Amino acid sequence: MISAIVDGALGFAPLRDIVFLAGWPLEHRLTQAVRKLAERRPELFGRLGRFRTAVYILSPNELPFAFRLMPDATQATVRIVPAKSPGPSSVRISGPLATLIGLFDGSCDADSSFFSRAIVVEGATDAAMALHNTLEAAELKPSDILGLPSPLSGSFDALTGILLPRLAHVG
Amino acid sequence: MSVKQQKLELVCPAGSAAMMRAAVEAGADSVYCGLNDETNARNFPGLNLDAAELPDAVRWMHNRGARLMLAINTFARAGGVAAWQEAVDTAAKAGVDAIIAADIGVLAYARDTWPGLRLHLSVQAAAGTAQAIGFYVQTYGIKRVVLPRVLSVEEIAKLVRAVDVEVEAFVYGGLCVMAEGRCALSSYATPGSPNLSGVCSPPESVNYHQTGASVAARLGAFAIDRFEPGEAAGYPTLCKGRFVVDDKISHLFEDPVSLNAMDLLETFRKIGVAAVKIEGRQRGKAYVSRVADAFRQSIDAIEAGQSTAPFASLLDGLAEGQRETAGAYRKTWR
Numbered sequence: 001m002i003s004a005i006v007d008g009a010l011g012f013a014p015l016r017d018i019v020f021l022a023g024w025p026l027e028h029r030l031t032q033a034v035r036k037l038a039e040r041r042p043e044l045f046g047r048l049g050r051f052r053t054a055v056y057i058l059s060p061n062e063l064p065f066a067f068r069l070m071p072d073a074t075q076a077t078v079r080i081v082p083a084k085s086p087g088p089s090s091v092r093i094s095g096p097l098a099t100l101i102g103l104f105d106g107s108c109d110a111d112s113s114f115f116s117r118a119i120v121v122e123g124a125t126d127a128a129m130a131l132h133n134t135l136e137a138a139e140l141k142p143s144d145i146l147g148l149p150s151p152l153s154g155s156f157d158a159l160t161g162i163l164l165p166r167l168a169h170v171g
Numbered sequence: 172m173s174v175k176q177q178k179l180e181l182v183c184p185a186g187s188a189a190m191m192r193a194a195v196e197a198g199a200d201s202v203y204c205g206l207n208d209e210t211n212a213r214n215f216p217g218l219n220l221d222a223a224e225l226p227d228a229v230r231w232m233h234n235r236g237a238r239l240m241l242a243i244n245t246f247a248r249a250g251g252v253a254a255w256q257e258a259v260d261t262a263a264k265a266g267v268d269a270i271i272a273a274d275i276g277v278l279a280y281a282r283d284t285w286p287g288l289r290l291h292l293s294v295q296a297a298a299g300t301a302q303a304i305g306f307y308v309q310t311y312g313i314k315r316v317v318l319p320r321v322l323s324v325e326e327i328a329k330l331v332r333a334v335d336v337e338v339e340a341f342v343y344g345g346l347c348v349m350a351e352g353r354c355a356l357s358s359y360a361t362p363g364s365p366n367l368s369g370v371c372s373p374p375e376s377v378n379y380h381q382t383g384a385s386v387a388a389r390l391g392a393f394a395i396d397r398f399e400p401g402e403a404a405g406y407p408t409l410c411k412g413r414f415v416v417d418d419k420i421s422h423l424f425e426d427p428v429s430l431n432a433m434d435l436l437e438t439f440r441k442i443g444v445a446a447v448k449i450e451g452r453q454r455g456k457a458y459v460s461r462v463a464d465a466f467r468q469s470i471d472a473i474e475a476g477q478s479t480a481p482f483a484s485l486l487d488g489l490a491e492g493q494r495e496t497a498g499a500y501r502k503t504w505r
Contacts, residue, residue: 043221047217048216048217049216049217051216051217102457106189106455106456106457107456107457108457109454109455109457109458109461109489110454110455111451111453111454111455111458111491112457112458112488112489114404115403115404115405115427115490115491115492115493116403116404116488116493117386117398117400117401117402117403117404120379120381120386121379122379122380122381123378123379124375124378125374125375125377125378125379125407126216126373126374126375126377128374129215129216129217129218129374130216130217131217132217132455133186133187133215133216133217133218133453134217136186136187136189136190136217136455136456137186137187137188137189137190137217138189139189139456
């Protein structure tokens with residue numbers, strides 16, 4: 001029903017429209033989370049150097065959509081895009097969702113994931129490396145990535161600390 | 172010289188202050204870092220410490236009884252030595268426990284400018300004979316040599332007896348083609364060099380292309396490998412690429428494989444090695460936490476007269492190419 005309405009209204013492929021509509025609250029939250037992080041810890045974005053304006057596609061294998069990130073500090077944007085047609089980018093990093101989250105919070109070793117072929121990097125390797133090294137230095141928790149308020153963050157991080165390693169093994 | 176047996180010092184890598192803290196919390200005695208410029212051999216985007224971070228990092232380490240060493244281990248550029256001299260000054264002012272250097276100009280500057288600064292000879296100097304090491308001891312006053320990974324255990328035992336300086340040996344991590352400090356392969360294919368600009372296979376020259384189910388790795392203008400589904404990958408360096416020679420495809424220079432000398436720790440202790448080193452400043456917190464923990468438990472087990480075997484599995488899945496070797500330590504090809 002939703003897809004039919006959107007299809008008629010905008011003339012896009014149904015899946016793309018659903019992703020677009022469903023993704024808006026999430027991309028708004030993620031964009032705000034990155035921008036707040038930039039306000040709190042501007043030095044992290046200095047590590048990115050010229051890659052602040054690089055465009056990253058982060059594509060979890062299990063999902064029909066991907067995250068399109070431009071980590072330009074307080075001008076950063078996160079968009080939800082269809083995994084099969086994410087648009088132009090500097091680099092695309094694909095892998096299991098749990099592994100990608102593990103790369104963000106530093107609980108997962110990126111090189112091991114690359115050696116084992118769990119993650120695939122296509123495009124500008126230097127941009128991928130700059131993002132990885134910045135995240136490594138950042139000591140982010142999953143709640144930081146989602147921009148959760150402090151009353152929720154402790155419980156959420158404890159829960160993901162239990163669940164993500166199990167998901168990574170399943171993946 | 173007499174051999175002094177002592178508890179092995181565990182020296183771990185850190186590409187950031189966060190990784191440094193993770194290493195110490197997992198059991199490292201010492202951590203080595205670099206500054207975020209061409210003065211160290213891991214000059215990758217976003218990696219390493221800013222000079223302004225160094226004093227706090229040193230304080231954090233010292234408060235926990237740990238030591239921080241700064242790698243200034245690339246070779247200073249003729250006509251442009253200021254960056255290396257500034258790095259030495261930064262290290263000394265921050266109160267690091269030692270600098271790790273290879274270039275005789277950098278060593279001479281440190282010796283003359285900061286007489287109290289402890290000097291370690293980097294693996295990049297490739298000093299693997301008593302004569303070469305003796306030269307660095309007598310001329311620059313180095314207190315420790317990091318051995319090149321070209322020596323067998325028997326050769327290291329003889330060397331330890333022949334030199335009057337602490338010996339540090341790599342026990343885990345990436346391997347080079349055993350011409351440390353002298354490798355020009357990366358320079359042949361890319362604008363960067365591990366010895367001069369601190370980057371082997373600079374990432375801006377590396378590209379991966381998915382073709383169907385396989386992934387092709389390119390370095391500069393060269394296709395250097397192709398990985399089929401399920402096939403373990405290695406670092407995108409020329410030395411670990413696969414090439415066709417006489418119609419046969421092979422790793423012409425070196426297999427993608429990591430060094431693991433955990434089961435030689437007891438031998439290293441017996442022959443008088445002072446410190447064992449983990450490679451991998453470019454890896455991250457998850458890597459250093461696991462490797463430092465595994466080697467911490469192994470070293471403590473040796474001190475208690477126990478086997479290191481229970482700790483081998485702690486390193487599963489971390490190796491390049493998903494394979495490990497004792498490398499030249501168990502040299503069988505000569």
